Amino acid sequence: MIYPAPKHLNILEGTFDATKGIYFNHTKDSKKAEAAFKNPILEKKEDHHIENLTFVKDAALSKEAYGIKVDKTGIQIFYGTVNGLFYGVKSLIQLHKIKKGKIPYLNLSDEPDLEFRGFMLDISRNKIPKLDTLKKYVDILSDLKYNHFELYIEGFSYFYPSFEHLYNEGMTPITPKEYRALEKYANARMIDLVPCHNGLGHMTAWLKHYPELAVMPDGMFFWGSHRDPSTINPLDERSLELVKSFYKDALKSTKSNYFNINLDEPYELGHGKTEEEAKKIGVGELYLNYVLKLYDFMKDNNKTPLIWGDVLNHYPDALAKLPKDLIFVDWGYDYDYPFHKTLKQLGDLGVKFLAAPGTSSWNSITGRTTTMFENIRNAILHTKLNKGLGMLLTDWGDNGHLQMLPASIPGIVYGGLESWNARIHNQREMREYINLFVVEDLLGRTGQLMLDLGTYVDYETPYTYNASKLVSLFTVAKHLNPHDLQGSFYLLYKDHPYGLMSNFSFMLDKMSALETAISKLRFSKNDDILIQSEMLTSVRLVKSFMMVVRMHGQHVTSTEFNDYKKWLARHYAPLMKEFKKLWLKRNKSGGLDESMASLITIGEVVKIVQLLTLTTSKVEQRNSLHRDGRKMTVMH
Incomplete structure (x- = not known):
């Protein structure tokens, strides 16, 4: 009846008739949640209307918790903060649509399992969405009660004003003005738009302009072929200054308290210019020293950094030395990725973490449905069991980003449903949600077809x-x-x-x-x-x-x-x-x-x-x- 499924729902006898509309008087808090009210069934009360929706603030409720009560007198939404009010209105709109305006008497209370319910969209493998497209993603995420959104940036998919000379006419990066407009749109829908810029591995585009900063300027052979240099030398102070310079540009266009500095897949680390130092102190310590320098830089700019987990997962001694407020993002994208082991290790060490499964859309054209289900389910289950902060669902664009939006929708829907209320949802509910709230399917078949395409x-x-x-x-x-x-x-x-x-x-x-x-x-x-x-x-x-x-x-x-x-x-x-x-x-x-x-x-x-x-x-x-x-x- 409501998606994601609420924690507690008690259906009572009787029905409240809201077929003619839902009428309310705006309050100070409801105005802050105004984006949730952009639906034709919700109208500000006029003189000829009878108010049938009221808002009740309850300081005992947590930040994102809400309640709904429906009886013969009307509808009440209970909330502790504007976030909870926003989600309560979203759930009410669903109820009205599903029940065609005849809402059963009920008592409902709800709050999320996970504090962070995030989605990352790769905009750096050729495909850079228009602003309207990014707003559509926000709409989809907001309806599913996500609260965290990142645009993955490596190279020049974002316009850094300090490096204007490195762009050419054929490039169409996201501009700071577009980013700020998207942030405003997302924030109004209770979503934190978190900057996400890589600064160690995945630096190929930068190293074409600064080859002297590469760990191995001639590249290296891996994955069956010779690869251009992709890792910046963390021992060279000029590398740190370059990364800080484009991070400073990005910092000017964000209000978020977080910044994902990435630092994943530094394939050449421990080789080339870093080989001697790695032999002395180990690759884990070499990596950690670089992390700590960028950590200090971000803290100086009042940001809490996030980093990927693929390096330090292999070096538990270095992992234990991470600052306690840094957020560690453990990624794994296949059905058998051992979240049960990696997240337990993080929990035991007291590391704050997010689990990062994937939509399984990339490198497939139409998705990999079975892998998507298993991967997301395992990530969320073991995040909850090991008291993690939440989930960062990823949607990558490897090898040209050939997949289109429909290939990603099933994973986005499942991730949203499960991160709010884990181990509850199934394919039937996904199909229903897609048919009702992602598209307006007159035949009710789109959800199943999206899932079938990935089989x-x-x-x-x-x-x-x-x-x-x-x-x-x-x-x-x-x-x-x-x-x-x-x-x-x-x-x-x-x-x-x-x-x-x-x-x-x-x-x-x-x-x-x-x-x-x-x-x-x-x-x-x-x-x-x-x-x-x-x-x-x-x-x-x-x-x-x-x-x-x-x-x-x-x-x-x-x-x-x-x-x-x-x-x-x-x-x-x-x-x-x-x-x-x-x-x-x-x-x-x-x-x-x-x-x-x-x-x-x-x-x-x-x-x-x-x-x-x-x-x-x-x-x-x-x-x-x-x-x-x-x-x-x-x-x-």
Whole structure:
């Protein structure tokens, strides 16, 4: 009846008729919560109205607690602070909508399980949302009673005035003016917009301009390939001054008491220029010394810093030396990440912490539904058991941020429901919430379809970490030999499960059925129609990827090859146009070309396969060549 589910709800006999509206007199506190009242069912009382909603302040209630009482005399909302009043009004609006104005007599009391209920959106992997899009995120978060929002920034996705000379015309960063406007909008909806700027690892963009500050200026080899330098040298005072300089720019545009300095994934730490010092004092102490310098800087600026946990989780002695007010954010994004171990260690050491699961939307196009559920559930459960501060749900944009908003919505909804009232909610409630409050679905099907879109990965074996098996291979497409794309694709995908698995046709049929079902959805708002278009484009991208991989697999039949060739000839080029159009509906133009690099490479392969006709004899010939280890030739 109410989402997230309240702690205590007692339904009584009788119904209060509010079908004609809910009328109230504004108070000093209700004016501060005015953003919650922006709903047509709520009206300020006029002379001809009878007041049927009153607000009762109760100092005994905690900051975010509220109560609702409905009886024959009307509706009362009890609250301790403006935050509680805001949430009480939000719940009342839900009640009115679900019950179509005929609200049952009831007594309700509610407050959250977790103090911090946060969401982080990556805006630094090509996709930088427009201000209106960011406000839409705030609306979604606010309705779910989130109270913390971060925009993940590395490189130049935020405009730092002190470094104006490092930007070019093609860049479209978030400006300080936009950030302040978003903060005002979020604060009015009881959400703290917390600055989030990386300052140790993930510094590749900065090190292109300041190569002398890199730990390893020539980069290093990891994850199967050579990588550009990404970690700034923490032993060089010039590194600290650079980071402080752009942090100072960011500090000028925030009222938050917090600042996420990140400091994750410093892959080169302990190597290169830091190797000698790491041998003396250890990587953990080396990292801690840098953390403490930035901690002092943030405290001097009246901010409490947050840092990621991936480094110090491995160095408990250094971890125990963290300042007691610093907030440690333990991240892990797969179904089996050991929150039960890591969060217990933090709790035992008395470290203030947030758990950071993920929406599982990235590296998948349409999401990874099963992983999302397990990951968020485990994070919140063990945060509660170990007395953590809360949750910071992450939505990353790895490898071009190809996923669209609908892929992230299920995780945002589940994270919001569970962080308020843990271990209560299930898929049915998620579906209902999405259909009623995220979109206005006239058929009541969108929620289930959003969840179903992220289930294709369940048929991929073995499990792939942090990605779907399908999309993880396409992320390397832009690095293939441009002079032999067809041959490169064959070598890359000949042993891929999509080229081998016997149930491939079942998976493709499943995605086609989802495509048909999505096309039949009916909405009453233009933005909901945009969500439908994003869902359709996403499922068609996955279908295209599946077909391209299958065509290069050992076990493709001639009939399959030629059928997929025809489908791609009709659909792939229009699909790329639609992808661009949808990107620009919600996001700025900067980064679009970089994001599409792998899609364009696949498009070139699609053009090549149009020149091919595969017959049964050629399938046998190709497989024979593969078995014999001879070079494959293009078959015209």
